[in-house]
Amino acid sequence: MLGLRRLLAVSGHLGGRRAPAVAPAFAASSHSTLFVRALQILAQPGPVRLQKLSAPDAGIMELRLERPEAKNAIGKEMLQGLRSAIEEVEADATANVVLVASSVPKVFCAGADLKERRLMGPAEVRDFVNSLRSTFSSIEALSIPTIAVVEGAAFGGGLELALSCDLRICGKDAKFSLPETSLAIIPGAGGTQRLPRIVGRSRAKELIFTGRRFDAAEAVTMGVVNYCVPAGEAYQKALELAREINQKGPLAIKMAKKAINQGAEVDMTSALAVEEECYEQVLHTQDRLEGLAAFAEKRKPVYTGK
Structure with missing residues (x-):
């Protein structure tokens, strides 16, 4: 007011x-x-909208990019919206999985807002890129799974946003690229680190050095996306996956994500120690006992996250 x-x-x-x-x-x-x-x-709604799905999909949240006039280009306002949404998700104990999608037809995210960038000095650009990198790292560090829903263009920071998610689903018309070297810069929001971890160092170098675009079919072949579906159906496929995840033990999903993410960054001996630590976290839970009881009674388990 x-x-x-x-x-x-x-x-x-x-x-x-x-x-x-x-x-x-x-x-x-x-x-x-x-x-x-x-x-x-x-x-007027901001460029980022976060909403909870209602029963029977309670536990699933949607983070939507909504800046149609700029093809969801990431500017200061959208960046702040993303940060606020991430904080809200992490603080919500009822959230089990997040879909990251676009409300703009035929575009996921066109990357950074270059019109806004032209008005920034070097120090301001540095601060913005550092904040963007930190924000995408916060998405990656969420304790619950994230699924990127890509229809249309995912360029530059848009692809980096998708790469920070755990899973990626795309429509057949999706297009991807990290074109930053064409602008005499480099991917600065995690692209130089997450892409090689997904597709391998040599393939990542080729894509970043040339900045070339690649389509959905190649994205599947390289492992950039988990599934490619007919154009317009990526959200439905992502929702199906989210529903499957949502039915599993919430604490088990969190510990599985932690074990995989942390274990991948260390040697095998240390990684197995991480797995042991995560298993210990689910060993004394009500959900573990519920899972065994449901199996014995041939019924669906009802997990509470306790």
């Missing part, structure tokens, strides 16, 4: 300023129109 008061104050309706003399009916109409406009401005 503070923002609304400011908008009204600017027009002379608040703050002690007097508006020009007008007929009472017109004044009332003008005031009403301004009030509605102010509400519309304040109510």
